[in-house]
Amino acid sequence: KNEVEQSPQNLTAQEGEFITINCSYSVGISALHWLQQHPGGGIVSLFMLSSGKKKHGRLIATINIQEKHSSLHITASHPRDSAVYICAVRKVPGINTPLVFGKGTRLSVIA
Amino acid sequence: DGGITQSPKYLFRKEGQNVTLSCEQNLNHDAMYWYRQDPGQGLRLIYYSQIVNDFQKGDIAEGYSVSREKKESFPLTVTSAQKNPTAFYLCASSKGRQSVNTEAFFGQGTRLTVV
Numbered sequence: 588k589n590e591v592e593q594s595p596q597n598l599t600a601q602e603g604e605f606i607t608i609n610c611s612y613s614v615g616i617s618a619l620h621w622l623q624q625h626p627g628g629g630i631v632s633l634f635m636l637s638s639g640k641k642k643h644g645r646l647i648a649t650i651n652i653q654e655k656h657s658s659l660h661i662t663a664s665h666p667r668d669s670a671v672y673i674c675a676v677r678k679v680p681g682i683n684t685p686l687v688f689g690k691g692t693r694l695s696v697i698a
Numbered sequence: 699d700g701g702i703t704q705s706p707k708y709l710f711r712k713e714g715q716n717v718t719l720s721c722e723q724n725l726n727h728d729a730m731y732w733y734r735q736d737p738g739q740g741l742r743l744i745y746y747s748q749i750v751n752d753f754q755k756g757d758i759a760e761g762y763s764v765s766r767e768k769k770e771s772f773p774l775t776v777t778s779a780q781k782n783p784t785a786f787y788l789c790a791s792s793k794g795r796q797s798v799n800t801e802a803f804f805g806q807g808t809r810l811t812v813v
Binding site: 589591620622627628629630631632635673675685686688689690691 | 731733738739740741742743746756786788790801802803804805806807809
């Protein structure tokens, strides 16, 4: 069983819809990352969080440490949000230990 | 601008040939990583280095080799021993050992095709 599970695997939404992507993990972590991968392949870091909630523009990330679950929300989705969203965790002890990745959620936003 | 540069973006090689993928960073990061990405799978760790002249095997190190002679550079060699080398390869870096939770920065990737 993968240590990091994401759902759904694929998601298609209409422009303007509110989107939620979920991530569950089964190991102790020091931090959780949400990443975005565009069709060209490069990856951009969206959030790094170890507790609570963070917001950046239309993106919101939350984490529940007790339940070992995180969500990424996109409000007022737009076609330019179409990408693969990847959840990754840094396992304890956390000092530059490599990230462990989920398989990603492919999002397509249709105009 | 600081960042990670991978080159080339696309690489074609004949079966049985070794090939080296370049990764350079100017972020003054101590730690560097190589990941492999296959369709439908998450990124898997090949090798990582937390400091110059030191590196550790990841989950899928067989058929690969690395060196870390300079802080800025972490080249990956895909050897002929790697049975299925066609994949997308990503390099990443993060700050030094004193930082417990650090952001990871990624290169643009190299797509290797072996024919």
